[in-house]
Amino acid sequence: MSEILLNYINGAWQRADSPYQSVRNPATASVLAEVPLTPAQTVAQAVECAHAAFLEWQRVPAPERIQYLFRLKFLLEEALDDLARTITNECGKTYAESVGELRRGIENVETACGIPVLMQGYNNEDVARGIDEHMIRQPLGVTAAITPFNFPAMIPLWFLPYAIATGNTFILKPSERVPITSAKLFALIDRLNLPKGVLQLVNGGKETADALLDHPLVRAISFVGSTPVAKYVYSRAAANGKRAQCQGGAKNPVVIMPDADMEMTTRIVADSAFGCAGQRCLASSVAITVGEARHVFTESIADAALSRVVGYGLQEGVQMGPVISAESKARIESLIAKSASEGAQPLVDGRGKTVRGYEDGYWVYPTVLTDVPPESETAHTEIFGPVLSLMHARDIDEAIRLVNARRYGNMACIFTASGAAARQFRAEANAGNIGINVGVAAPMAFYPFSGWGESFFGDLHGQGKHGVEFYTQTKVVVERWYRGWSRQF
Ligand code: NAD
Numbered sequence: 479m480s481e482i483l484l485n486y487i488n489g490a491w492q493r494a495d496s497p498y499q500s501v502r503n504p505a506t507a508s509v510l511a512e513v514p515l516t517p518a519q520t521v522a523q524a525v526e527c528a529h530a531a532f533l534e535w536q537r538v539p540a541p542e543r544i545q546y547l548f549r550l551k552f553l554l555e556e557a558l559d560d561l562a563r564t565i566t567n568e569c570g571k572t573y574a575e576s577v578g579e580l581r582r583g584i585e586n587v588e589t590a591c592g593i594p595v596l597m598q599g600y601n602n603e604d605v606a607r608g609i610d611e612h613m614i615r616q617p618l619g620v621t622a623a624i625t626p627f628n629f630p631a632m633i634p635l636w637f638l639p640y641a642i643a644t645g646n647t648f649i650l651k652p653s654e655r656v657p658i659t660s661a662k663l664f665a666l667i668d669r670l671n672l673p674k675g676v677l678q679l680v681n682g683g684k685e686t687a688d689a690l691l692d693h694p695l696v697r698a699i700s701f702v703g704s705t706p707v708a709k710y711v712y713s714r715a716a717a718n719g720k721r722a723q724c725q726g727g728a729k730n731p732v733v734i735m736p737d738a739d740m741e742m743t744t745r746i747v748a749d750s751a752f753g754c755a756g757q758r759c760l761a762s763s764v765a766i767t768v769g770e771a772r773h774v775f776t777e778s779i780a781d782a783a784l785s786r787v788v789g790y791g792l793q794e795g796v797q798m799g800p801v802i803s804a805e806s807k808a809r810i811e812s813l814i815a816k817s818a819s820e821g822a823q824p825l826v827d828g829r830g831k832t833v834r835g836y837e838d839g840y841w842v843y844p845t846v847l848t849d850v851p852p853e854s855e856t857a858h859t860e861i862f863g864p865v866l867s868l869m870h871a872r873d874i875d876e877a878i879r880l881v882n883a884r885r886y887g888n889m890a891c892i893f894t895a896s897g898a899a900a901r902q903f904r905a906e907a908n909a910g911n912i913g914i915n916v917g918v919a920a921p922m923a924f925y926p927f928s929g930w931g932e933s934f935f936g937d938l939h940g941q942g943k944h945g946v947e948f949y950t951q952t953k954v955v956v957e958r959w960y961r962g963w964s965r966q967f
Contacts, residue, residue, distance in 0.1 A: 481511040483657055485520065485681055486664045488527040489674030494520055494681070499654055504570040504800040505790040507838040513657045516682040521649075521689035524678045528620040528647040529695045531675030536617050536645040538673075540594045544643055546670045551587045553666040554580070561662055563792060565630050568656045570799040570840070571754045572791035576631075582920065583635030586941060589923040590639030596946045597644055609958045615950035617645030618697040618721065622690045624651045624711065626703040627802055628757045630659035636927065637700045638677065640945035646698075647676050651690060653703075654683045655802060691715050698949065700940060701725065702759075705860070705886075705932050712935035723936040723948055725759070725929050727860040728888035732762040732917065733877045733903065735894035736770040740778060742915075743893040747866070748782035750891075750917030752844045755801050756864035759933070760889050760911065760918045763861060764850070766869045766877045776825070776848060776868060783826040783844035783866070789833045800833075800840040801863055807840040810863035814845055817856035817867070822847040828864060852880055860886070874899050882908045887930030889919050910934065 482498070484491040494514035501511045535543075554561070558580055565576035590596075601612040623637040634650050641648040652660040664679045680686055690696050691714045698721040701711040708726035715722035732750070734743055750762040767775050789796040801807050811829045818824060828843030842863050850857050850867040857867060871877035881890050891913030892903040900914045910928030913919030921927050926939035938948040 480509045481658075483511050483513045483661050483681055485514065485516055485524070486668065486677075486679040487520070487524045488678070489668075489672075492520075496520070496682070499683070501568060501655065501657060502803070503567050504802050505833075505836050505839040507804075507840070510568055511658055513654050513681050515654065516680045516686045518685065518689035521680055521686055522693060524649055524680050525620055525690070525693045525695050527675035528649055528678060531673055532617070532619050532647045535642075535647055535673060535676050538645070540597065540643065540645070543645065544591045544593055546672050547587050547591050547639055547643060549670055550639075550666065551584060551591070553669060554584050554587065557662070557666060561631060561659060564659050564662055565656075566791040566799070568658050569627060569630055570791060570802060572796055572799055575754055575791070579629050579632040582923070583632040585923040586635045587639045589942065590643040593640075593643035593946070596943065597950055599952070605956070608960065609956060612955045612957075614953050614955065615644070615946075616953055618949060618951055619646060620649065620696050621646045621698040621700070621949060622649040622651065622696050623700040624687045624690065624703070625653055627653040627655040628754065628759070630656035631663060633702050634660060634663065636702070636940040637945070641949050642676055644946060644949040646949055647678075649678045649680060649690065649696075651680050651682060651686050654681065657681050687711070688714070691720070692718060694718070696720060698722070699724075700948070702940075708935055721948065723938055723940060724934070725927065725940065726933050726935065727862070727886065728759045728761075728929070728933050729764060729858060729860050729884050729886045730760060730762050730889040730891070730909075731764040731766055731881045731884070732891040732893065732913075733871075733874070733881065734765060734767045734771045734775050735874065735892065735896065735899055736768060737895040738771065738893035739895065740771075740774050744775065744778040744782050746915075746917035747893070748779060748786065748844075751866040752783065752786055752798050752864040753918070755798055755842070757801060757862055758918065760920055762891060762917055763865065764857065764867045764869060766871050766880050768871050768874060768877050772870050779866065779868075780826050780846050783828075783846050786844050788831075788841060788843055790836055790839070798844065798864065801842050802840065804840055806863070807842055810842050810861055810865065813856065813859060813861050814847070814865060817847050817850065817854070820851060820854040820856055822850040822854065822856055822867065825868075852883065858884055874902060878903065878906050882906075885932045888933035889913060891917060891919060910939075
């Protein structure tokens with residue numbers, strides 16, 4: 479009998495009266511738990527609790543609010559191993575990758591502990607005679623996040639710490655494909671003794687998300703997921719008068735110049751393209767070789783793809799786990815087949831393979847496609863699997879044109895020994911996160927996660943100062959005090 483997952487509402491665990499969906503381990507296809515698809519009336523109950531909690535929480539001094547986050551950081555460190563194993567079991571990535579994502583999530587808790595400074599406003603004395611002016615930041619109210627499957631711990635932590643540190647209350651709707659990590663995260667949160675309703679968890683899919691998007695007391699929505707859903711969430715939130723930041727999909731190009739250190743470049747690009755089975759919004763999925771880089775890189779990346787150890791992420795030595803579901807495996811394999819029909823060559827083909835002892839898992843091995851036509855669907859579609867497409871350019875100008883020909887703008891990277899090439903790339907590449915001799919240019923918690931184009935809808939990104947601005951509204955106070963008033967009144 480698998481575990482029945484609960485919602486966390488008003489400081490207590492609640493069983494939802496709703497349909498349930500099975501959560502599977504993608505390495506074994508075995509059922510780990512049943513997740514509720516929480517209906518709108520239960521979401522409304524959570525939102526009302528969050529609103530009642532907000533009325534008190536907003537007045538708790540920021541230095542007091544962050545004490546809960548210091549404790550959360552401690553509990554997360556203590557539970558790191560168990561959380562990492564949980565992530566691997568429900569999401570498929572390797573244990574080391576799970577630890578890595580937890581570290582990046584914890585970094586956001588640490589950064590949000592600086593809120594007393596980060597949310598300071600500014601002021602001027604004597605903007606006119608006897609008149610002072612101040613800007614102060616105040617929280618919005620009830621806020622919510624709708625998060626994807628591929629980082630079950632890190633992505634909720636991109637938002638949750640900033641939301642409550644700034645004085646909001648917060649509801650998480652995690653991906654229904656990886657809800658166990660959130661259940662464990664909220665078991666830690668339960669030990670914080672936060673006032674009831676400050677942090678809540680509602681499980682579910684579209685209907686649950688829609689209930690948050692439509693409830694008038696929800697003031698801000700943070701979303702991370704695929705581009706079509708990001709667009710939908712952004713427009714529905716905006717139509718309902720909410721603030722929204724919606725991070726979408728990606729197709730990240732990496733340019734390899736002939737002067738790059740080929741050994742290092744191959745290792746880093748292979749980790750970027752095949753790490754987390756390519757299911758990262760910052761995975762490199764198109765490698766554009768320039769000039770003579772073509773032959774040597776093609777050979778070395780094919781070797782790296784063939785030698786990557788694929789298997790169950792809790793086993794020693796495994797470098798890549800399965801993809802998230804049978805549907806995802808089928809979709810990735812059909813896109814590889816499509817690429818061949820568009821003229822690409824599967825130099826390394828990861829279809830139709832399995833892992834001994836884990837024959838029911840959702841395996842797609844590293845795949846390298848060469849001669850991908852720049853205008854083809856393969857060159858532009860987010861595959862979200864361990865598939866690297868190779869293209870070629872004569873010089874850096876042509877490579878940058880290829881980089882900028884895509885609708886996404888999450889990340890673009892260059893590998894080179896030339897400062898001038900790196901500088902040109904930094905200036906001209908249309909992407910919000912740039913890597914220079916770096917394959918996964920993931921901003922630290924104190925920098926915004928700056929997607930551009932169809933990778934982001936909104937203006938204030940997640941993390942750091944952007945996160946603080948997103949979760950606060952500015953109030954400007956113009957004030958006059960006359961000497962002698964206190965005597966008059
Ligand atoms: P998804 O869009 O399928 O789901 C994301 C969330 O939206 C889930 O919580 C899901 O329940 C909910 N959802 C799904 N369909 C919905 C609908 N019609 N209406 C309302 N809510 C809906 O994404 P996923 O498959 O879980 O995640 C993978 C995607 O996320 C990839 O495209 C990846 O690039 C993207 N991603 C982007 C970033 C980034 O920072 N830009 C980070 C991680 C993942």
